[in-house]
Amino acid sequence: MALDGIVIANIRQELEQTLLGGRLYKIAQPETDELLFTIKTPKQQYRLVISANASLPLIYLSEENKPSPMTAPNFCMLLRKHLNNGRIISITQPGLERILDFEIEHLNDLGDLCRKHLIAEFMGKHSNIIFCDDKQNILDSIKHISSQTSSVREVLPGRTYFIPQTMHKKNPLQTNDAEFAEAVFTKPMPLSKAVYTGYTGISPAVAEEICYEASVSSEKPANCLEENEQLHLYHIFSDCMEQVKSGQFAPNIFYENGEPKEFSAIPMAMYADCTPFDSISALLRSFYSEKDKFTRIRQKSSDLRRIVSTALERSYKKLDIQEKQLKDTEKREKFRVYGELINTYGYNIPEGAKSFTALNYYTNEEISIPLDPMLTPSENAVKYFNRYNKLKRTFEADSKLIEETKAETQHLESIATALDIAVNEEDLVELKEELIQAGYIHRKGKGGKKEKVTSKPFHYISSDGFDMYVGKNNFQNDELTFKFANGNDWWFHAKKMPGSHVIVRTGGKELPDRTFEEAASLAAYYSKGRDQDKVEIDYVIKKEVKKPASAKPGFVVYYTNYSMMASTDISAIKQAD
Template identity: 65%
Template sequence: MAFDGITIANIVKDLKTSLLDGRISKIAQPEADELLLTIKKPDGQRRLYISASASLPLIYLTDENKPSPFTAPNFCMLLRKHIANGRIVSITQPSLERIIIFEIEHLNELGDLCRKKLIVEIMGKHSNIIFCDSDDQIIDSIKHVPAQMSSVREVLPGRKYFIPDTMHKADPLRTSEDGFADILRNKPMPLSKALYTGFTGLSPVAAEEICYLSGIDSSLPPSELSEDYLIHLFRQFSFFMDRIREGIFSPCIYYRGNEPQEFSAVPLTHLTDCECRPFDTISQVLSSYYAVKNRITRIRQKSSDLRHVVQTALERNRKKFDLQTKQLKGTEKRDRYKVYGELLHTYGYSLEPGAKELTALNYYTNEMITIPLDETKTPQENAKRYFEKYNKQKRTFEALSELIKETQDEVRYLESVSSALDFARTEDDLAQIKEELSESGYVRRKFSKKKVKFKSVPLHYLSSDGYDMYVGKNNLQNEELTFSFANGNDWWFHAKQVPGSHVIVKSQGVEMPDRVFEEAGKLAAHYSKNAGSKKVEVDYIEKKHIKKVKGQKPGFVIYHTNYSLIADTDISMLKEIPEK
């Protein structure tokens, strides 16, 4: 579901109930494009989270606090100067735009009562938080938009604030029957698309719902609808908009299985194959729906430097492996040179001076063989030359074989770190991966007298039969899980021959049901490089048979006589135990 004007209308209704006449007691800017406002009222305090992130813009009430930078950014300091302890006197949404305007009353430096506006625009990559005076003059914004970035509207201090009308959409709350029909008739496209491209604040899902309520096929072009059908469609459209005008909302999330598919501020009856789970407020819907998505987005942004380090090292080692493999291929003739030398010692006496080749019986294969010769050298000198070639290529082969193995191990290790970055959920997870890369020499360690401590812990799941299952999120955790945490009779799982997490199942000293092995296999498949595949081969074995190779990177193990199973990567049936 798009973060559309209907969702904004529901948020505005909730914010009016919770924040009007409240005083802004704290202003924080946890990220470059985020604000966290703490508003106090006689019945308690509320926190308002606002994000103008290009990838995930949001606004909702939350109970959670977020750590702020040691030095507050300039925009945050400006807001503190002007509206700290200010009173929120109005919260409005112009038309059905994805815009919320907070009007804040405060005392200026001279003690005079003034008003300012904090305008939140939730518009995808164009999202912004803009601070204006009472005359809509921009004081500052969390993102500056100069003319080079946008020819439609500059967002800079001193400019006049206005809402750009780039799409020329109609206001759905004030559309007449004749205007409705005219707008649709001029759109040669499917009906649902004509609705959401013709009217402000409608998302594709909301447009689909209006068509479904009307009983009209959403794929039909409006030009094929009769006058009666258009009247009927307008009535359903009006009923739908009446709910918005009257503030009748039903915030909910629609699930297919355990996966959230859509969220909405109004019922979506066309999602007949989904389960609807209602919530008390739209803020609860948004925090629940976007909590995981927002965390993943932020972690990916914060892990970009580590990803670059790992990817660069991977590419370098893969190129090195290709070069070493080509060089190794050049040593394939080494044994032939040895045979040439031995045959020259055996049959060289029969050669005439200046001979260019020797044809003789190869007593290793019982086949005739022709040996090229340097006619300027004696048979003994030719034999010596071939033995020297053999010894040189033998040494090259032995050295390259060892180097190739080292390079392969390095590629496998870096691929495992790359997978660990995909599994990272918190900044502590990233810090642990960075520490691992420091120990391996890929990242320069910052000097510190304090020993680094990590709050990052393995993932904890509960099987359907009540067995505890643990998943390492990176190589250091894999090492700890397997060799410090697991007992000898616990079971160890890992996706076969691909980077992935170690999975430990606590056996409780009893024989486990088959279903536990299947579910642990699913975990190992899910937390591997093959995540998303329908079939992944997984090795499993009792922990006591797992060995650590001295000198190897963390998380690398060897084992023999293991069992194998085929698993998919669906872990929706498993209960994850939250970290304490």
């Protein structure tokens, strides 16, 4: 994610406004790579979290406390010794680096006023929290980096602290048109990559946005731009950096179909669905809690996904074999005709003949029929009728098996789609129960009880005020369609693909066109085709929808319907609380 130099600059501004002059009241280390500071200012008390986690480095003002280990780690004890009751006198960011330097004033053991630096580096797997004296000598760090680990810089007590310039990137806050041209327009690579590799603190997302606002393709080679494109791009870049220098930040989370996609401290015109925040800390808390929710659900559903994908793979293979066997039965009618023609013209066949030619009275054409010279004509006819009857039985059996296998495959595909739209752990309970009832999972324990179901369908309100409900799984689809909906409500579903049943409650009123379109968009998004721009949707009055006897959950039939192409973008549709 884009915890880039611009976001760090926004964090620095927020921390400077809230924490400057504050005293370090408590210092804790709840995780091996995370610190939690309680800071008292004349106005109020704050909690500051600094994490050097390799996969998720973060810094933000927190509203929650975290439990700490009974015995504090050595790094935490060292910070307590030197910094407890210390006062924050400055918070700086070198250039637009992903680094924050906290300068803290404190009294030493002799009562003399001293200054120390706590430097937080947010650089992915190289993230660290480093404690230095006023002469930039490292006293300790939350992660020790030896020369065996890194040939660029050692982070060990006694070493001198410096920022490694491994990428030779330039400072975007101190650039000019000539330097920009040299840093970007000389590179034979995609334009957006040239921007973020040429300047420090610029994320790929911000580089994409700069290209978007300049109306230049981010994939265009940077060294192939025309003069007016170069000029326009530089002006957009300069305007962006001026916003950062003047502290004109606008924290936003950008969504794609309800899921948090990206965040930034500056506006991004290339995203349509965004939520603004008053503070960057509130943004980070919200973004990572939402992102964590989606990640956690995917992790929780991984076992179910594996079971479904394994069953689907087996079902596809079985269907392929059955269809090949069915294809082999296509010649059965030929054997029946051979038998009939031998019985009709057999008196003309000489003894020991290997074949004979006869008029096929079905097509009025002459055909040559192979014969077994060791058999009589009547025995040859019986042989062909036996082959016909065997293939006929195979055809009938395979046709039934193929129908069953297709129903099983459609059922599994619908469960796979339901797993994709699950938003919380409660949604997975019903899906697990469906797999248990279908025989793909064994219920644990003898006479194991069914888990309590608390999941409910999605509920949306159309722009015209009509209630729209979306089933999250096959059980909910059946419940919505056959128990909840009235006969004159409208029913929507993606055409010929797994997806949710969508019910629009009419209340006896005529539905406006806009509500039809919004309900169709919900059916498109909550279907297997959600990654497409548009999906064909069938819609019909609910009373026309029937459930065949012994059909699998969620399976229905209808013999008359309307159809429309619907967008999968549901960002403008209001979801009820």
